[in-house]
Amino acid sequence: MSEGQDGRAAIRVRSAELGVAAFFLIIGALVVYDSVRLGIGWADDGPRPGYFPFYLGAIICVSSLINVVRALLVPAAKNKTFVEVGQLRMVLMMLVPTAVYVAAVTWIGIYVSSTIFIGLFMRWLGKYAWWKAAVVSIGVSVVFFVIFEIWFKVPLPKGPVEGWLGLD
Amino acid sequence: MDEIQSLIHGFGVAMTLMNLVLMFTGVVLGVIIGVLPGLGGANGVAILLPLTFGMAQQPGGATSAIILLSCIYWGALFGGAITSILFNIPGEPWSVATTFDGYPLAQKGRAGAALTAAFTSSFVGALIAVIMITFLSPVVANFALAFGPPEFFAVYFLTFCAFVGTSKEPAFKTLAAMMLGFSLAAVGTDPVTGALRLTFGSTHLLTGFDFLVAVIGLFGIGEILLTLEEGLEFRGTKAKIDLNVVLQTWKELPRYWLTSVRSSVVGCFMGIVPGGATPASFMSYGVARRFSKDGEKFGTGMVEGVVAPETAAHAAGTAALLPMITLGVPGSPTAAVLLGGLMIWGLQPGPLLFIEQKDFVWGLIASMYLGNIAGLIVVLTCVPLFAAILRVPFAVIAPVIMVICAIGAYTVHNAIFDVWMMVVFGALGYLFKKLQYPLAPLVLAIVLGDAAEAAFRQALLGSQGDLTIFFSNGLVGTLTAVGLALLFWPLISWLLARVRER
Numbered sequence: 001m002s003e004g005q006d007g008r009a010a011i012r013v014r015s016a017e018l019g020v021a022a023f024f025l026i027i028g029a030l031v032v033y034d035s036v037r038l039g040i041g042w043a044d045d046g047p048r049p050g051y052f053p054f055y056l057g058a059i060i061c062v063s064s065l066i067n068v069v070r071a072l073l074v075p076a077a078k079n080k081t082f083v084e085v086g087q088l089r090m091v092l093m094m095l096v097p098t099a100v101y102v103a104a105v106t107w108i109g110i111y112v113s114s115t116i117f118i119g120l121f122m123r124w125l126g127k128y129a130w131w132k133a134a135v136v137s138i139g140v141s142v143v144f145f146v147i148f149e150i151w152f153k154v155p156l157p158k159g160p161v162e163g164w165l166g167l168d
Numbered sequence: 169m170d171e172i173q174s175l176i177h178g179f180g181v182a183m184t185l186m187n188l189v190l191m192f193t194g195v196v197l198g199v200i201i202g203v204l205p206g207l208g209g210a211n212g213v214a215i216l217l218p219l220t221f222g223m224a225q226q227p228g229g230a231t232s233a234i235i236l237l238s239c240i241y242w243g244a245l246f247g248g249a250i251t252s253i254l255f256n257i258p259g260e261p262w263s264v265a266t267t268f269d270g271y272p273l274a275q276k277g278r279a280g281a282a283l284t285a286a287f288t289s290s291f292v293g294a295l296i297a298v299i300m301i302t303f304l305s306p307v308v309a310n311f312a313l314a315f316g317p318p319e320f321f322a323v324y325f326l327t328f329c330a331f332v333g334t335s336k337e338p339a340f341k342t343l344a345a346m347m348l349g350f351s352l353a354a355v356g357t358d359p360v361t362g363a364l365r366l367t368f369g370s371t372h373l374l375t376g377f378d379f380l381v382a383v384i385g386l387f388g389i390g391e392i393l394l395t396l397e398e399g400l401e402f403r404g405t406k407a408k409i410d411l412n413v414v415l416q417t418w419k420e421l422p423r424y425w426l427t428s429v430r431s432s433v434v435g436c437f438m439g440i441v442p443g444g445a446t447p448a449s450f451m452s453y454g455v456a457r458r459f460s461k462d463g464e465k466f467g468t469g470m471v472e473g474v475v476a477p478e479t480a481a482h483a484a485g486t487a488a489l490l491p492m493i494t495l496g497v498p499g500s501p502t503a504a505v506l507l508g509g510l511m512i513w514g515l516q517p518g519p520l521l522f523i524e525q526k527d528f529v530w531g532l533i534a535s536m537y538l539g540n541i542a543g544l545i546v547v548l549t550c551v552p553l554f555a556a557i558l559r560v561p562f563a564v565i566a567p568v569i570m571v572i573c574a575i576g577a578y579t580v581h582n583a584i585f586d587v588w589m590m591v592v593f594g595a596l597g598y599l600f601k602k603l604q605y606p607l608a609p610l611v612l613a614i615v616l617g618d619a620a621e622a623a624f625r626q627a628l629l630g631s632q633g634d635l636t637i638f639f640s641n642g643l644v645g646t647l648t649a650v651g652l653a654l655l656f657w658p659l660i661s662w663l664l665a666r667v668r669e670r
Contacts, residue, residue, distance in 0.1 A: 063344040126563025
């Protein structure tokens with residue numbers, strides 16, 4: 001991969017601004033919607049449950065609409081790069097494995113998935129030899145096991161491997 | 169004087185062997201947290217908070233727990249300076265200004281002097297702020313005892329308006345982020361009527377969003393993603409501090425006493441109003457440059473340029489605890505997490521704390537003196553050790569921190585759903601940070617949302633829905649008016665600029 005490709009803009013600031021503003025707009029609309037359902041007025045015993053959140057939602061909607069307009073007013077020449085292709089790849093290289101890692105925790109427990117996660121990450125990003133990655137990742141997991149399960153007695157999710165080792 | 173007596177009593181509470189051990193543990197952990205990218209004061213404390221649940225149940229345990237957590241905070245404040253000076257990487261936002269002169273000093277081979285100056289002035293700043301807390305907080309608490317719901321809501325209102333008025337982020341982004349925080353706080357069971365709000369049928373959301381999970385995601389994961397994006401290479405200078413360097417630097421430091429005093433005042437003030445340590449450090453760096461004889465040499469490696477921001481950052485970080493313990497309104501995200509901790513342990517922050525939990529409050533204040541002394545000793549003696557942590561390559565550090573964050577999020581409620589939420593908050597934190605949506609008001613709103621709404625509803629119940637209750641007497645009226653002025657300050661200053669242009 002050449003340098004030039006990695007430096008290209010993957011997303012520009014305006015698109016990012018619009019995306020995040022749209023996110024806020026959706027949240028604001030949801031808050032307003034649910035507040036109206038609960039009642040935004042005044043009952044015999046005081047303000048109804050939606051009274052306070054309604055205004056929160058309304059302010060979110062108004063603010064994000066203004067943010068949308070402000071983003072649209074940015075001239076094309078000033079529409080800088082939000083994230084470059086290479087940078088986005090790095091961020092996704094962290095974010096996607098993390099999501100897989102969290103999913104794996106449910107099935108094989110936190111210690112085994114942490115070992116795999118740290119090991120693979122060292123291998124991919126750090127280009128470490130397999131044995132180095134294995135030693136570090138297993139070592140870290142063992143340290144965590146000692147700290148949480150033995151010292152602080154905080155049980156973390158465990159899977160079949162801990163069962164085989166009789167560590168449950 | 170009453171305060172002195174209470175303080176001596178507090179030292180008695182704080183000076184048990186167990187608490188002293190916790191103090192040093194906290195400081196060491198805090199420095200490590202401050203040195204590592206992705207683990208700052210706020211999320212470091214958030215990750216460790218669940219581990220104190222058990223500790224706080226024992227008699228006197230809440231004091232030990234707060235000592236541990238607040239010492240992590242002091243440690244993180246100290247730790248930020250190490251990375252700034254040796255690696256030109258601010259480990260914490262409030263140590264950005266320290267890089268301006270700290271890193272050039274290190275390049276000139278005076279890293280030891282820069283570090284000694286930074287640590288010592290951190291200590292001085294914190295000490296001045298703690299002295300202020302000792303004498304001012306009983307006064308403030310006493311004053312606040314007369315507060316009713318309208319006054320409390322007005323204080324919250326003022327706090328949040330101050331974010332809009334003083335932040336460098338665009339006003340409408342600040343508003344949107346803040347209201348998102350309040351909305352997240354509202355999710356779950358309505359405390360007054362028991363109605364389910366904003367859960368949309370999800371059982372996971374019955375108890376609402378936990379601010380700890382949000383903090384770990386927004387600050388921890390978000391920060392890691394940002395660091396990854398910059399493709400960090402740690403290229404640092406070597407540091408060795410020996411007694412000789414320390415003594416020599418200490419001989420030089422009294423020359424900058426005026427800068428220290430000025431920076432402490434700026435820091436204390438910015439810490440009490442929810443400006444926080446970061447703007448305080450920039451502000452006092454700017455002030456020091458303007459008033460210094462060698463102002464034009466700032467940025468080339470002046471010891472004075474390290475003294476100014478470090479004093480202010482530490483003073484502000486410490487002063488942020490004053491409104492937290494007296495009013496229940498934290499002055500910084502980390503103080504917000506500590507406040508959340510108090511609530512989880514079953515302590516109601518606010519003026520009553522000074523009457524009902526004397527041991528706790530004065531134990532905490534006494535531990536601030538001791539904790540900062542412990543901090544100074546630890547950082548002066550262990551710098552090479554902490555710098556070595558930074559030489560561990562990022563490909564190892566990043567996944568390990570991710571795992572720590574995941575464990576931290578899981579332990580809050582023993583729920584894997586929270587870990588998913590942490591990842592979502594992490595992605596949001598990355599986007600928000602890059603697009604200048606401020607995170608501090610968001611976090612403060614999640615922590616204070618329920619209390620603010622309760623105060624608002626009680627105030628309105630008292631007045632039968634009449635909003636003029638917030639102007640019904642001089643005190644509440646002034647608070648509300650100042651809040652409104654701050655809220656509309658961006659608009660006012662824009663209009664003023666317009667008029668002046670004509």
